[in-house]
Amino acid sequence: AQSVTQLGSHVSVSEGALVLLRCNYSSSVPPYLFWYVQYPNQGLQLLLKYTSAATLVKGINGFEAEFKKSETSFHLTKPSAHMSDAAEYFCAVLNFGNEKLTFGTGTRLTIIP
Amino acid sequence: NAGVTQTPKFRVLKTGQSMTLLCAQDMNHEYMYWYRQDPGMGLRLIHYSVGEGTTAKGEVPDGYNVSRLKKQNFLLGLESAAPSQTSVYFCASTPSPGQGPYEQYFGPGTRLTVT
Numbered sequence: 001a002q003s004v005t006q007l008g009s010h011v012s013v014s015e016g017a018l019v020l021l022r023c024n025y026s027s028s029v030p031p032y033l034f035w036y037v038q039y040p041n042q043g044l045q046l047l048l049k050y051t052s053a054a055t056l057v058k059g060i061n062g063f064e065a066e067f068k069k070s071e072t073s074f075h076l077t078k079p080s081a082h083m084s085d086a087a088e089y090f091c092a093v094l095n096f097g098n099e100k101l102t103f104g105t106g107t108r109l110t111i112i113p
Numbered sequence: 114n115a116g117v118t119q120t121p122k123f124r125v126l127k128t129g130q131s132m133t134l135l136c137a138q139d140m141n142h143e144y145m146y147w148y149r150q151d152p153g154m155g156l157r158l159i160h161y162s163v164g165e166g167t168t169a170k171g172e173v174p175d176g177y178n179v180s181r182l183k184k185q186n187f188l189l190g191l192e193s194a195a196p197s198q199t200s201v202y203f204c205a206s207t208p209s210p211g212q213g214p215y216e217q218y219f220g221p222g223t224r225l226t227v228t
Binding site: 049094106 | 117144146153154155156157158161171203205207209210215216217219220221222
């Protein structure tokens with residue numbers, strides 16, 4: 001079964017600094033991977049997805065992620081953090097056939113003014 | 114186009130009471146899902162449906178039942194609520210395999226407290 005692991009349940013960065021949120025996957029087949037964002041008291045919104053095309057994926061709000069098969073990683077980055085980026089971020093892997101998503105435990109991002 | 118909607122947004126139950134959460138989608142999606150979100154545990158799949166009239170168990174199905182009588186609706190029932198079911202519940206939907214875009218579309222959530 002496919003799974004993802006998010007390292008760091010809480011990450012704090014200064015406004016304007018690089019954001020790096022880590023996600024490693026485990027899969028016996030080429031994975032489809034996703035990053036979702038959840039703002040306070042809201043549902044989940046798709047940031048970006050990897051579906052076996054380009055390994056560098058660009059998403060909304062200036063975020064991007066790079067699929068690295070050799071490292072089984074799909075880390076999320078943003079060059080310059082904004083206060084509006086404060087939220088919880090979830091990495092997920094798709095299970096083919098029933099289209100089930102398996103989520104990581106989430107990383108809460110705090111932006112320091 | 115409302116996307117995925119959930120009713121109610123908030124609910125407080127006493128232990129032993131029952132209730133039904135309603136999820137509706139207007140995107141003609143085939144697959145629908147119910148998740149619960151608890152601090153530090155991410156989202157865990159309760160039940161899902163791959164089409165009208167079908168349901169299947171997810172990762173944490175105990176204490177819940179579901180029904181998909183109409184394609185656009187997916188109901189989650191708690192027959193006898195327990196404090197351990199205090200959580201935020203999310204519904205999601207997606208087109209069937211092969212139709213892309215493989216992402217799930219989420220509702221705004223229902224915050225349930227069982228006292």
